Amino acid sequence: MEKHQLIQRFSADQLQQRVRELADEIRTDYRNRQLVVIGILKGAFIFLADLIRHLNIPSEVDFIRLASYGSLTESSGSIRVTKDIELPIAGKHVLVVEDIVDSGITMAWLLDHLRGKNPESVKTCVCIDKCERREKSVAADYIGFRVTQGFLVGYGLDWSEQYRYLPDIYEVKFL
Ligand code: 5GP
Ligand code: MG
Numbered sequence: 306m307e308k309h310q311l312i313q314r315f316s317a318d319q320l321q322q323r324v325r326e327l328a329d330e331i332r333t334d335y336r337n338r339q340l341v342v343i344g345i346l347k348g349a350f351i352f353l354a355d356l357i358r359h360l361n362i363p364s365e366v367d368f369i370r371l372a373s374y375g376s377l378t379e380s381s382g383s384i385r386v387t388k389d390i391e392l393p394i395a396g397k398h399v400l401v402v403e404d405i406v407d408s409g410i411t412m413a414w415l416l417d418h419l420r421g422k423n424p425e426s427v428k429t430c431v432c433i434d435k436c437e438r439r440e441k442s443v444a445a446d447y448i449g450f451r452v453t454q455g456f457l458v459g460y461g462l463d464w465s466e467q468y469r470y471l472p473d474i475y476e477v478k479f480l
Contacts, residue, residue: 324356406434409440
């Protein structure tokens, strides 16, 4: 691994506080609705776990895993599903939970994919909205934090499978 340093961007306390606020908003919006929460593997697993516990309303949970061809620094836009959702979502209200939206290519593709399954509605909740490389205009409905740039790790986010376990979010600074 290249020599690097981790600089804290969001503390565990800040994350918990913000997730609680998002959950309060979402709970109000989905009152008396059949909600299916869909997490995008792997990055969103910790954010989703915190979110549904703060939400504390009856909801179903499923996961999807996508692979995108292209380099790490450049989304090619060619995406495929390596693990699809398993629950039926036709006629249900879907909330997609994602770790980071960057170019927007992954999210735009996923929304098309899910809409093909005829849900009643689809909304998105992202922990971090990073507008550095936005190409597809996807406006997330619920946003934890906005950042302009930087490669982030921790709280589920990895760098070559490292650092997902960290309770805080850090920016990787290359030395
Ligand atoms: P997009 O298609 O929006 O460019 O890609 C979003 C995906 O790229 C996210 O789901 C995430 O997996 C990955 N990604 C984008 N920015 C970062 C980052 O700063 N740190 C990490 N660990 N992953 C990122
Ligand atoms: Mg991801």
